[in-house]
Amino acid sequence: MNEFVAVSDLRxxxxxxxxxxxxxxxNRLEGRPRTHDFDRALKAEIRDPLWMLCKQWQMGEFRGxxxxxxxxxxxxxxxxxLTKYKAANDPVEAFPDDVxxxxxVERRPVRFSRAxxxxxxxxxxxxxxxxxxxxxxxxxxxxxxxxxxxxxAEPDPDSPDDAAIAAxxxxxxxxxALAGRALDGGALIEHLAxxxxxxxxxxxxxxxxxxxxxxxxxxxxxxxxxxxxxQPPPDAGTAWLPxxxxxxxxxxxxxxGTEKHLVADGYHHGHLDWYNLDIDPRGQGIGxxxxxxxxxDVERTHTFGFLPGPIQFDGMPHTRWWRFEDGRxxxxxxxxxxxDINKLLLMEFGLVYANDxxxxxxxxxxxxxxxxxxxSVTNVFGERTWxxxxxxxxxxxxxxxxxxxxxxxxxxxxxxxxxxxxxPSVSKIQEGPAREAVQLTRxxxxxxxxxxxxxxxxxxxxxxxxxxxxxxTRRYHKRIIEAAIPDEPPALPLENEANIRYxxxxxxxxxxxPFVPVHIEGSTREVQLRRSALLRVIEDDPNPxxxxxxxxxxxxxxxxxxxxEGYDVFEEEVPRAGAKVTESFQRCRWYGGEVFxxxxxxxxxxxxxxxxxxxFDRIRRKSRR
Numbered sequence: 001m002n003e004f005v006a007v008s009d010l011r012x013x014x015x016x017x018x019x020x021x022x023x024x025x026x027n028r029l030e031g032r033p034r035t036h037d038f039d040r041a042l043k044a045e046i047r048d049p050l051w052m053l054c055k056q057w058q059m060g061e062f063r064g065x066x067x068x069x070x071x072x073x074x075x076x077x078x079x080x081x082l083t084k085y086k087a088a089n090d091p092v093e094a095f096p097d098d099v100x101x102x103x104x105v106e107r108r109p110v111r112f113s114r115a116x117x118x119x120x121x122x123x124x125x126x127x128x129x130x131x132x133x134x135x136x137x138x139x140x141x142x143x144x145x146x147x148x149x150x151x152x153a154e155p156d157p158d159s160p161d162d163a164a165i166a167a168x169x170x171x172x173x174x175x176x177a178l179a180g181r182a183l184d185g186g187a188l189i190e191h192l193a194x195x196x197x198x199x200x201x202x203x204x205x206x207x208x209x210x211x212x213x214x215x216x217x218x219x220x221x222x223x224x225x226x227x228x229x230x231q232p233p234p235d236a237g238t239a240w241l242p243x244x245x246x247x248x249x250x251x252x253x254x255x256x257g258t259e260k261h262l263v264a265d266g267y268h269h270g271h272l273d274w275y276n277l278d279i280d281p282r283g284q285g286i287g288x289x290x291x292x293x294x295x296x297d298v299e300r301t302h303t304f305g306f307l308p309g310p311i312q313f314d315g316m317p318h319t320r321w322w323r324f325e326d327g328r329x330x331x332x333x334x335x336x337x338x339x340d341i342n343k344l345l346l347m348e349f350g351l352v353y354a355n356d357x358x359x360x361x362x363x364x365x366x367x368x369x370x371x372x373x374x375x376s377v378t379n380v381f382g383e384r385t386w387x388x389x390x391x392x393x394x395x396x397x398x399x400x401x402x403x404x405x406x407x408x409x410x411x412x413x414x415x416x417x418x419x420x421x422x423x424p425s426v427s428k429i430q431e432g433p434a435r436e437a438v439q440l441t442r443x444x445x446x447x448x449x450x451x452x453x454x455x456x457x458x459x460x461x462x463x464x465x466x467x468x469x470x471x472x473t474r475r476y477h478k479r480i481i482e483a484a485i486p487d488e489p490p491a492l493p494l495e496n497e498a499n500i501r502y503x504x505x506x507x508x509x510x511x512x513x514p515f516v517p518v519h520i521e522g523s524t525r526e527v528q529l530r531r532s533a534l535l536r537v538i539e540d541d542p543n544p545x546x547x548x549x550x551x552x553x554x555x556x557x558x559x560x561x562x563x564x565e566g567y568d569v570f571e572e573e574v575p576r577a578g579a580k581v582t583e584s585f586q587r588c589r590w591y592g593g594e595v596f597x598x599x600x601x602x603x604x605x606x607x608x609x610x611x612x613x614x615x616f617d618r619i620r621r622k623s624r625r
Contacts, residue, residue: 068379070308073360076373080260081298081365084289086250087239092287095251097367099230100590101425102272105239105247106600108583109231111553112186114457115560117164120186121152121175122461127185130224134217139210145203150187154179160480164551165459167476168469174460189225192218193234230598239267242557243528244573245440245581245603250286251277253369254295259285260369262421263409268603270429270586274421278409308358308377316354366424389418432585435463435599436552440515440569441578441610449515449529449574450612455582456511456551466511469551474510474536481541503618508534510548512612513555515569529574531555531567554581554601578606 046052056062086092087105096104112120128150132143155162155175166172191197199218200211232238239247247267252259261280264272315329331350336343349357364370375387391402395416406417437455453466515529533547550556558565573579586600 068381070377070379072378073306073308074376075304077302077370079300079368079370080253080255082251082253082367083292084252084286086286088248090237092289094289094292101423103230103596103598105249107231108599110229119459120461124184124186125182128183131185131221134221138213147183149202150184152178152182152184163476167473171458171460230596243570252286258283261285270602272425278407279417281408306360311357311359364422366422368422370420426588430587434582434584436554436583438554438581440574443612445611446614451513451555453511453552467509470510478538481538499622500619501622506613506615508612508614513550527571528568529571577608580604580606
């Protein structure tokens with residue numbers, strides 16, 4: 001055989017070109033037509049088939065033992081459906097298959113009052129308009145009776161009790177314009193929330209036979225409210241864990257006489273999928289539900305048959321002669337860094353192994369857990385191969401790799417779970433602007449954590465920057481105190497020759513809520529962050545200073561109870577980078593076009609440490625003018 005069949009040193013070959021004829025060397029094969037007709041040249045005719053066989057031998061293609069293409073395939077799978085759901089510490093209930101799981105987990109109640117005062121006047125007025133449309137035409141004068149019974153009171157600009165409204169000009173103007181004109185639908189919702197209360201109790205009907213019509217309007221009103229705002233029932237809790245600023249829930253499905261128990265103990269980023277849940281290795285389940293489906297109704301075994309089809313994608317290299325791939329996708333133009341593992345894997349798949357992958361599509365319903373026992377593949381030579389999952393093995397094996405696989409909670413050496421979880425979640429959620437935003441940040445100089453309310457809700461339904469709302473609130477209380485002081489000639493300042501002054505404490509903006517470390521009983525060094533309060537100290541205030549309370553529901557946990565309680569946050573939830581928590585309306589469209597609207601919360605990484613400049617017992621030099 002010619003010694004130039006296998007080239008090991010190209011430089012030596014080019015040096016010998018001066019001695020040997022170049023007809024025995026090829027670095028490119030192409031058609032070279034000698035006529036104006038290109039048809040024959042484009043056929044790529046082979047004149048020497050033995051040469052082609054030699055090239056295959058040179059490239060090692062004859063060594064391959066898996067050259068047969070698949071022609072048929074069968075997949076054996078076992079499926080089961082999720083049947084139970086448990087939110088945080090609430091009782092277990094049947095798994096909902098008619099509601100997006102995000103809405104079920106994240107739902108929060110719509111608040112119409114905070115700190116004893118009314119809020120959300122935009123929703124109050126919208127609900128009031130809906131109620132007036134429902135009772136229109138029932139009886140003459142009925143609408144005016146409800147307007148009188150559910151009227152919006154005008155805020156007093158000189159009363160500290162109305163500071164949440166009157167301290168902010170835009171909110172005060174909005175509420176004052178509605179006072180005496182609009183019907184308060186939120187007050188009607190709060191009235192009907194009390195067991196035994198009815199809308200007809202607020203008015204006096206001239207004709208008693210119209211009572212049934214008012215009751216029908218009440219039922220339609222409550223149904224519209226429940227349909228427009230998806231929220232938990234009055235006696236139910238939520239999956240939100242205030243001490244962790246995250247959601248936690250559990251689901252389970254029957255599996256072989258036991259339960260496959262899945263736990264999500266740290267969901268906070270807004271998109272719910274399989275990677276949010278881990279398998280509970282204890283396998284004890286989450287409890288009994290009377291109306292949950294029976295195992296024999298949800299556990300099934302399937303065998304699917306396929307004709308495998310090769311995977312195709314834009315820019316995929318073609319293996320046929322004179323066939324070029326789509327030039328709009330150029331994998332060769334990708335410039336990955338040494339740490340861009342995902343890009344490197346994509347390039348390797350697209351350029352090297354693209355035609356080695358085949359597609360076997362399986363359609364599975366949402367809310368199921370599937371386990372593929374194996375795949376039986378028959379190739380063109382009639383050989384049948386049984387293929388099992390590549391990611392099987394020990395769950396703690398760091399060299400094991402699988403895609404869309406569930407992890408087992410804990411670090412025990414247990415077999416890896418190969419189940420595929422399909423949750424009834426949505427791929428796209430419309431998120432409104434933040435109604436509330438809190439920045440949890442560490443202050444190493446003051447040795448505490450601050451909950452900075454960067455965005456607070458206003459009474460008219462809008463949101464305002466926390467620092468601006470804090471300044472307006474302080475100016476409002478200062479104005480009321482100054483107005484209460486009788487007009488007296490100002491006292492003469494005390495004369496002294498000292499060039500320094502003493503300050504007991506520096507002032508911190510009122511939207512900075514302190515969280516101080518407290519020791520946990522029964523532990524050695526473990527601490528938690530407990531919500532505290534700073535005093536609103538205003539010069540010449542004859543009354544004792546009152547603590548500044550948070551204005552967001554995110555930080556007001558346990559404050560609006562009949563007997564207010566404390567609020568602790570786990571220290572590990574506030575890293576050195578801090579954390580940002582927001583609350584906003586979420587909206588999505590579900591099966592059949594049904595729309596769900598709920599209040600959800602998100603937690604993201606903060607922006608590092610900050611200093612409040614809080615200090616005590618400071619001595620400063622007097623300014624010389």
